[in-house]
Amino acid sequence: MAKKAKVRFEEMLPHEIAAARAKMPVAYLPLGGMEWHGRHNCVGLDAVKAQAMCCHFAEAAGGVVFPPLYYGDEREKHNMEAYDGAGIIAGDYGLSKRNFAPGHMRGSPYEENTVHEALMIIHILHEIVSYGFEVIAIGAGHYPLLPTARAACQLFYKDRGQIAWAYCGFELVRDTIPNSGDHAGPWETSLMMYLRPDLVDLEKAEGPEGMPGLHEKVRAEASAEYGAKILGLMTEKVTEVNARLLAAIRNPEETMFDVPVKSICRGARAIAKLREEEGQ
Numbered sequence: 448m449a450k451k452a453k454v455r456f457e458e459m460l461p462h463e464i465a466a467a468r469a470k471m472p473v474a475y476l477p478l479g480g481m482e483w484h485g486r487h488n489c490v491g492l493d494a495v496k497a498q499a500m501c502c503h504f505a506e507a508a509g510g511v512v513f514p515p516l517y518y519g520d521e522r523e524k525h526n527m528e529a530y531d532g533a534g535i536i537a538g539d540y541g542l543s544k545r546n547f548a549p550g551h552m553r554g555s556p557y558e559e560n561t562v563h564e565a566l567m568i569i570h571i572l573h574e575i576v577s578y579g580f581e582v583i584a585i586g587a588g589h590y591p592l593l594p595t596a597r598a599a600c601q602l603f604y605k606d607r608g609q610i611a612w613a614y615c616g617f618e619l620v621r622d623t624i625p626n627s628g629d630h631a632g633p634w635e636t637s638l639m640m641y642l643r644p645d646l647v648d649l650e651k652a653e654g655p656e657g658m659p660g661l662h663e664k665v666r667a668e669a670s671a672e673y674g675a676k677i678l679g680l681m682t683e684k685v686t687e688v689n690a691r692l693l694a695a696i697r698n699p700e701e702t703m704f705d706v707p708v709k710s711i712c713r714g715a716r717a718i719a720k721l722r723e724e725e726g727q
C-alpha cells in the first residue's frame with residue numbers, strides 16, 4: 448500500500464516541508480478547546496475534529512497542517528461547562544458545579560474579551576508565514592472562535608499584507624445542507640465517527656443529559672457515512688477558496704475576493720476595504 452504523504456508540519460522533515468510547500472503553499476491552522484460534547488464524544492472534540500478535517504483537506508488537495516491550539520478560548524462564556532446550572536456536566540466528570548462557577552478562571556486576561564486570543568492567533572500566523580506559506584486557512588472547530596479568528600485575519604492582513612481566512616466548515620455548505628452544524632449532535636458526531644471513530648462511544652449516548660434531546664438525536668441520525676458525505680462537501684469548498692485566493696495573489700488583476708461563499712465574503716469585504724484605504 449502506498450504510504451500517505453505526511454501533512455502534519457511538526458512531524459515533517461525540512462525537505463518534506465519544502466516539497467509540500469512548492470506543490471501547494473497553503474497552511475492550515477486548527478483551533479478548538481476543551482468542552483463537554485455529550486457523554487459519547489471526547490472533550491477535545493473541537494480541536495481534534497478541526498485538526499482531522501485540516502489533515503483530510505491537505506491530503507486531498509495539498510498543503511500542510513500546523514499544530515492545533517487547544518487553549519485560549521473563553522471558559523466562562525460560550526462553553527457548556529459554564530452553562531451547567533444543574534451540575535449535570537460537572538457530575539459527568541465526577542466534579543461539583545463549583546468547579547465551573549463564575550470566577551473560576553480567576554480573571555485570566557483571556558476571559559476579559561477575545562483580544563488576547565486574537566493576538567495569539569496573529570502570533571501564530573506570523574510564525575506560519577515565516578515558513579513561506581502564502582495562504583493560511585484557519586479551521587475554527589469551536590464555533591465561537593470564528594469571529595475572533597476573522598478579526599485576527601483582518602489585523603494580520605493590515606499589518607503584513609498576507610492572506611489568512613477562517614471557517615468553521617458547516618457555514619460553507621449551508622446551500623446544500625440548510626441545517627448544517629451542531630454541538631455534539633449528529634453533525635459533529637458523524638464527522639468524528641468518520642475521522643476519529645476511536646474517540647466516539649455511541650453506547651454512552653444516553654440521558655440524563657446537559658442538552659435535552661441530544662442523545663436521542665445522535666443515536667437516530669449520526670453515522671460515519673453522513674460524516675464522509677459532509678466532509679466531502681466541505682473539502683470542495685475549502686479547496687475552492689484556497690485556490691481562488693492563491694490565483695488572486697498570483698494575478699492581482701483578478702478580483703481578489705470573488706469567492707461565492709457569503710460567510711467568507713463578510714471577512715473578505717473588510718480586508719478589501721482596508722486595501723482600498725491603503726490605496727493598494
Ligand SMILES: [Zn+2]
Binds near residue numbers: 493590629630631
Ligand atoms: Zn464542538
